[in-house]
Amino acid sequence: MSIRHGLLALLERGPRYGSQLRTEFESRTGSTWPLNVGQVYTTLSRLERDGLVVQDGEDDQGHSLYSISDEGRTELRSWFETPVDRSSPPRDELAIKLAMAVGAPGVDIRAVIQSQRHHTVKAMQDYTRLKAQALTDVPTNRDEVAWLLVLEQLIFQAEAEARWLDHCEARLVRLAEAAATEPEISTPAPGPARPAKARTRR
Numbered sequence: 001m002s003i004r005h006g007l008l009a010l011l012e013r014g015p016r017y018g019s020q021l022r023t024e025f026e027s028r029t030g031s032t033w034p035l036n037v038g039q040v041y042t043t044l045s046r047l048e049r050d051g052l053v054v055q056d057g058e059d060d061q062g063h064s065l066y067s068i069s070d071e072g073r074t075e076l077r078s079w080f081e082t083p084v085d086r087s088s089p090p091r092d093e094l095a096i097k098l099a100m101a102v103g104a105p106g107v108d109i110r111a112v113i114q115s116q117r118h119h120t121v122k123a124m125q126d127y128t129r130l131k132a133q134a135l136t137d138v139p140t141n142r143d144e145v146a147w148l149l150v151l152e153q154l155i156f157q158a159e160a161e162a163r164w165l166d167h168c169e170a171r172l173v174r175l176a177e178a179a180a181t182e183p184e185i186s187t188p189a190p191g192p193a194r195p196a197k198a199r200t201r202r
Contacts, residue, residue: 003035003043005079008052008072015056017063018044028128030130032154047072094161098168109167117165124158127151 010016010024018040025035027041044066047053052072056065068076094116101109131151139145 002079003039004047004075007040007043007047008068008079010077011053011066012073012076015065017059017065017069019063021066024143028146029150032150048150081176096097113165113169113172117162120158120161120165124155124162127155127158131155 006025006028007021010021010028016024018037019045022035022037022040025040026033038187048055048066050071052069052075053066054069056067058064098109098112101107101112131148134144134148134151139148
């Protein structure tokens with residue numbers, strides 16, 4: 001996830017300081033991806049190094065303010081206009097776990113799948129309850145709408161994961177059934193021992 005571009009998007013609304021950026025970022029995403037202040041200031045330092053933000057004085061409480069630069073606005077526009085690259089997907093722990101569980105000695109992969117499915121379905125139900133709560137009133141501000149979009153993405157993601165787990169289990173069942181019906185290769189029984197040839201004397 002691009003914290004870098006998320007902070008640039010918030011700074012486009014006006015100068016902000018680190019703690020303020022963290023609060024607004026978490027409000028916009030419903031604290032789905034929490035940040036710590038150190039992470040925010042580290043990112044701001046890199047953005048400043050790259051010429052995408054500049055320090056812009058202090059507020060009345062003495063907080064150092066940051067503003068987006070023209071180069072930062074260009075970078076932000078490019079980010080919004082460029083599709084997210086899916087050619088190099090991030091590592092998925094669940095996919096790696098199941099890949100390693102296949103054939104691993106002493107591991108019941110179907111039990112692993114069932115345990116994960118239980119967790120995934122519970123998460124999906126929790127997200128759905130949060131969505132119902134969010135829709136009790138029509139979202140009225142950008143933070144509420146943004147949180148609803150993030151929440152719906154989490155629901156769709158959990159639904160897709162549950163379907164994938166069902167597919168994995170069905171595939172394993174088919175493979176097990178196919179292996180059980182394959183005829184065993186019989187080893188030919190040993191025939192009677194042939195008498196050794198007598199050595200001829202010369």
